[in-house]
Amino acid sequence: MSRSGVLSPTRRVHYQPQLSNGILSQTQNYSIPELVNLSESFSSSYAHFNPLVTIIYSNASLSKENQQLLLNSYASCHRLLDHIKPLVGIPNDDVIDLMDNEGKLKELNVHSEDYASQYLAGRNTYFVVKIENDIVAGEKRYAANFNIDQVDSKLYSILSNAFMSLNKSSATKQKRSTTTTKQNTPVQPTSTGAQAKLKRTSSRK
Template sequence: MASGAVVSSSISSTAARRLHNQSQLSNHSISIGESLNFTDSFSLSSSTINPLITITYFNISLSQENQQLILNSYSSCRRLIEHMKQIVGIQQDETIDLIDNEGKLKELGTHFDDYASQFLTARSTYYVLKVEVDSTTGEKRYIPNFNIDQLDQKLNTILTNALNTLNRSASKPKRPTGTLRQNVVSQSLFNTTQSKTKRTSNKK
């Protein structure tokens, strides 16, 4: 069994209707990517349960309407991310991630060589985020690569709050650590010593 390939799976009309009925989007269209060679991943006739997930996104060069794509998460996080970038229309040197219905960031980029199925739950829906990294500070900013206004009100609120929290925590000033912290402590001790010296001099 060869592993590591991502499969964009087509679905039957019955399954499509089921997903259509369960969709939480105002636009219920389902975008199915081009199928890859299944032998590059695993045999559908095997006893392995397909860990299929659904991603929600829009390809800004085509439309800002939300689309859904069913993917096989039985691959490395690296391969899954690369494949999603192709579908979503994001450059390979840019960074993306997924967030779930509860507003939890999956941080796939920190698990490149692990199976994505370890971090993504089968038959769940995830939402594509673009991650902008400040080259100077290393701070991250998470931007939805889907139209959040097309989600139902409850989900819209959950994801909006989650993104606000993520972006606030990313922009918080970091506590000084290592050498920088030592310098801050040394400067503080130096200032304290100077103050004591001045007080002693005044008393004389």
């Protein structure tokens, strides 16, 4: 695939924009008029509200090519993320997030119970990001769960810099935390120092 275009996925999957008990259900087609029936409480004043977003990912076990998912963001953040994981080949225990084309992490995990549509703009494209917790280093590591080489040069630069910044910031926070802990740890007097102090006190007597 050439990098002259923004994206050139090999597969596009559509998902029905209706919710059934808060869970997104799969189908091959959808129609825009259905959007006003997302839920019983979904007012007609939202008729022009479009919660559909495009998710870009790659599943290394299937293909290195970027794939697209068309999803309904009118669900809670944690339900949306849990729904995405099996579709893109990520274990349920792993942590993921989405990044926009400006390199901004949407931090959907922080807003777990809020509607994802509050943070994801309809008709926009988002990229799957995998977040790993390095227990030994005590820091988070952010990795693209899509083939970043398959986006155009401008977007490649934006997303690459975003990942570098996120990982650098995480490492810096860990260093500051470690430094603060060391500074707050009281220094215990050594036995040699205590003996010297005792000797000086005895000589004065």
